[in-house]
Amino acid sequence: MDMADILNSKLFLGQEFLTWLWYLCEEQGSVVLEDGREVTLFMDELLVLGPAQGQDGNRVTVRGKEASLAEAKEGLKTGKLVEKMRLGMILGTDEFFFTLTASDLAVSSLKTPPSPPGESNQDMDGQRLERIYLIDQVVSVIDELFGFFLGARLEDENGGELWQGVIAWANPQEPAQKAPAAD
Incomplete structure (x- = not known):
């Protein structure tokens, strides 16, 4: 098995991670990191859901701050998972915005807090x-x-309490189901 096959076989982890981040934004909002700092996450202007790995189906894209997430939540109920999302993050006094992609967990379109303008070369290096x-x-x-997600997700064959919480959030009328097997 070559590296591309290995990466493709684990694609579901990125989709589940981003879906969990959406759940985290709506249900919890913030997390305390190992070093004691608190990070707050919130949805920004983009959410793309697609079929879970190995399934066929259409993508659902929600754009804009005022967009309703109802269609995206319906997509969750039909087994779609998050493929791409734009997040806001507050860490200490700093606010960041970035797009995260499930296929490779790549960060793109990162907006960091502004730095004070520099006038000399030394300021520019700083x-x-x-x-x-x-x-x-x-x-x-x-x-x-x-x-944190991987540790909790792989806790037991049902995906642990973390994944069971995500399933219950995505399907509030249905009992939690067994999570897909993590090969």
């Missing part, structure tokens, strides 16, 4: 270092959240 630091903060938070 701004670059500050930007690198801020990018690292976002990636580190996503890594930690993904680690």
Whole structure:
């Protein structure tokens, strides 16, 4: 089995992770990181749902701050999972916005807090270092959240309490179902 096959066989983890982030935004909003810092997550202007790995179906795209998530929630009920989302994140006093993609957990369109303007070359170097630091903060938070998600998701054959909570949230009228097997 080559690397592309391995990555494709684990695609469902990215979709489930992003779906869990949506659940987290709506149900909890914030998480305390291992180092004690609190991070607040909220939905921004884009949510794309698609068929779960190995299934056929259409995509549902919701755009705009005022867009209703009702259609997206209906997609969840039919087995769709999040493929791409735009998130806002507050970490300390800093506010970030970024797009996260399920297929590779890539961060794109990252908007960091503004840096004060620099006038000298030394100020410009400082701004670059500050930007690198801020990018690292976002990636580190996503890594930690993904680690937390994986630990809870793989807790037992039903996906643990975390995944059972997501299923109950996505299907409020139906009893929680068994999660897909994590190969």
